[in-house]
Amino acid sequence: MIPVYTRPKSLTNVVTHYCPGCPHGIAHRLVAETIDELGIQGKTVGVASVGCSVFAYNYFDVDFQQAAHGRAPAVATGIKRVTPDSIVFTYQGDGDLASIGMAEIVHAAVRGENITVVFINNAIYGMTGGQMAPTTLVGQKTTTSPFGRDPKTQGYPVKVSELLATVKGAHYVARFSLHNPANIQRAKQGIKKAFQNQIEGKGFSLVELLSTCSTNWGMTPQNALKWLEENMLPEYPLGEFKTGEGE
Amino acid sequence: MEKRVVFNEDHCKSCELCVGICPKKIIKLRTELNRQGYHPAFVSDEDQDKCISCALCARMCPDAVIEVRRPQ
Amino acid sequence: MSESMLMKGNEALAEAAxxxxCRFYFGYPITPQNEISEYMARRIGEHGGVFVQAESEVSSINMVYGAAGAGGRVLISSSSPGISLMQEAISYIAGAELPCVIVNMSRGGPGLGGIQPSQSDYFQSTKGGGHGDYRIIVFAPATIQEGCDLMATAFDVADKYRNPVMILGDGMIGQMMEPVVFPEVVDVAGLPAKPWATTGNEGRKANLINSIYLDPEELDTHNWKLEEKYRKVRENEVRYEIVHGDDAEWFFVAYGTVARICMSVIQRLRKDGVKVGLVRPISLWPFPDEAFEKVVGQAKGFLTVEMSTGQMVEDVRLAVNGRKPVYFYGRTGGAVPTPRSVERRLRDVIEGRVPSQSDYFDRVGGGKS
Known part of the structure; x- marks a missing residue:
């Protein structure tokens, strides 16, 4: 027998604290596969954010720093400036990156920081119990939009990838989805490109990954993936919004 | 017989994403509980030869529970 | 280089760093400390260092967290409102036990306040401006020369204890010019290694820079470990100056700019035969209690003078502990106490015109002087 699929060695061999079916685990695995394939485990430094992925450092066998809520891109900037040969990535959710950390992510892109950002968008605050996020869809019910997000008072979902694609300093900005194996495979290629860019010194790369929160959405994991496909994809179109070509 | 698909059952959380994605519908949940209190996914010995080693289950698994192999 | 140079305080501190x-500086513009950033922007690159102007103080101090965690010798500077914005990350830096040096060229508050010199950040600096049980080490230079000497010390102390060290100045220290002789240039290659830094886990176990401990027992243990460290700091890092400790009967207590004003008052009063001296805390935390032990026996009383409504005076009272009267005089918001007003206040104290000394109502200050 020859192996078709094995556990990446950059993942630690522990049970994660994530809920059953949470795509954080998928995204972690894709990042770990990328680290393995690029042979950069010994020089990768991760930055964990605040949210469900606060303990990401337990799951990657690489050096890690745990950042304050929203500040991961600033922390990553500090690391990268001191150790430019390290491969530095942040792993942030939508509450962390698109709400409290909006200034930090935009300005990391503006500076063209040579870092990689893995951005998980599941349209809700997971860790704190299902509150409305800036990415929550119009009409989506959360604990703080119990009647559905009302654009009149709560505005519209923020589209991080489209926003950052307008920033000249950003080299690579792309959105993928984790709702089925084909899309997971594409996401993997995007993540790999985002790390490869950093190795080649091309500058700021961000990969947005559409994800689910079956616990706070109140669905089974399988139904949550279906809900993502039917509701999030129309609002958050997939694709590479900026690839650095022609600059 | 060597297995094509192997589950690290103690890490499984019975989310059933593998169950739903398997084109051969051979992944099932055990009635027994694992150490975390979940019914782990598995493929029975008799169903192992129905596996086509597509690894969709492994790509879908959020807990890196599944390893897939194929014959030489 | 050992010759004397005439330099502005802010620029001298940057050069001293x-x-x-120091090879990594992160900042955000705010008056009255911009010359530090500007000097770094011009000069740190000559030494292979990195200057980053962040989008906010919040971001700049989190860059410090990342840079310090990666093993860099890191400086950040700001002034009062900017330092307020940094408090969250300073708590994280202390919790994660990272070394860095923070300069606060403080100005009058609260709120946007003003841009003139002030000492109203004493509480914030010494009592933990952010959340949680932590301390930062605070040095308060009274001259530019002392600031430069303390800068070198600050980096070493920060590394030794893996803890933030603050240089607390004020707009006057930052803006005035004085002659300064810089200490020896530090050989960066010879600095102690930081095996805990996140430099990549090639050939070793992964390192983690972190301040989260969800298990109460673990957090309790962590906090007491920090406290044990702070106990060592209290033992080893107290710095102060006593002037006329041999014969003084009355003591001014003042730090930074105000200590200089008190010194000129002392010179004048001594000509009149008034036996007055000075206790000048240099480390505001740890507070130099032992300085008071040395002079409390001979002292008839202490007059604490601050550019605040009375902050350090609380620590003075704790140190004196009721054994002798402690009086206060303060100006705020950029109004600097004049030597004349300080002298008048001490004469009032000596001649018994200031009745109460142990409650909050004797915090006399303000008004024209």
Whole structure:
């Protein structure tokens, strides 16, 4: 027998604290596969954010720093400036990156920081119990939009990838989805490109990954993936919004 | 017989994403509980030869529970 | 280089930091400390260092967290409102036990306040401006020369204890010019290694820079470990100056700019035969209690003078502990106490015209002087 699929060695061999079916685990695995394939485990430094992925450092066998809520891109900037040969990535959710950390992510892109950002968008605050996020869809019910997000008072979902694609300093900005194996495979290629860019010194790369929160959405994991496909994809179109070509 | 698909059952959380994605519908949940209190996914010995080693289950698994192999 | 140079306080501190081996500076513009950033922007690159102007103080101090965690010798500077914005990350830096040096060229508050010199950040600096049980080490220079000497010390102390060290100045220290002789240039290659830094886990176990401990027992243990460290700091890092400790009967207590004003008052009063001296805390935390032990026996009383409504005076009272009267005089918001007003206040104290000394109502200050 020859192996078709094995556990990446950059993942630690522990049970994660994530809920059953949470795509954080998928995204972690894709990042770990990328680290393995690029042979950069010994020089990768991760930055964990605040949210469900606060303990990401337990799951990657690489050096890690745990950042304050929203500040991961600033922390990553500090690391990268001191150790430019390290491969530095942040792993942030939508509450962390698109709400409290909006200034930090935009300005990391503006500076063209040579870092990689893995951005998980599941349209809700997971860790704190299902509150409305800036990415929550119009009409989506959360604990703080119990009647559905009302654009009149709560505005519209923020589209991080489209926003950052307008920033000249950003080299690579792309959105993928984790709702089925084909899309997971594409996401993997995007993540790999985002790390490869950093190795080649091309500058700021961000990969947005559409994800689910079956616990706070109140669905089974399988139904949550279906809900993502039917509701999030129309609002958050997939694709590479900026690839650095022609600059 | 060597297995094509192997589950690290103690890490499984019975989310059933593998169950739903398997084109051969051979992944099932055990009635027994694992150490975390979940019914782990598995493929029975008799169903192992129905596996086509597509690894969709492994790509879908959020807990890196599944390893897939194929014959030489 | 050992010759004397005439330099502005802010620029001298920046140069002193570079000579102390600082190679990473993060900042955000705010008056009255911009010359530090500007000097770094011009000069740190000559030494292979990095200058980053962040989008906010919040971001700049989190860059410090990342840079310090990666093993860099890191400086950040700001002034009062900016330091307020940094408090969250300073708590994280202390919790994660990272070394860095923070300069606060403080100005009058609260709120946007003003841009003139002030000492109203004493509480914030010494009592933990952010959340949680932590301490930062605070040095308060009274001259530009002392600031430069303390800068070198600050980096070493920060590294030794893996803890933030603050240089607390004020707009006057930052803006005035004085002659300064810089200390020896530090050989960066010879600095102690930081095996805990996140430099990649090639050939070793992964390192983690972190301040989260969800298990109460673990957090309790962590906090007491920090406290044990702070106990060592209290033992080893107290710095102060006593002037006329041999014969003084009355003591001014003042730090930074105000200590200089008190010194000129002392010179004048001594000509009149008034036996007055000075206790000048240099380390505001740890507070130099032992200085008071040395003079409390001979002292008839203490007059604490601050550019605040009375902050350090609380620590003075704790140190004196009711054994002798402690009086206060303060100006705020950029109004600097004049030597004349300080002298008048001490004469009032000596001649018994200031009745109460142990409650909050004797915090006399303000008004024209």
């Amino acid at each position: 570079i000579r102390a081996g």
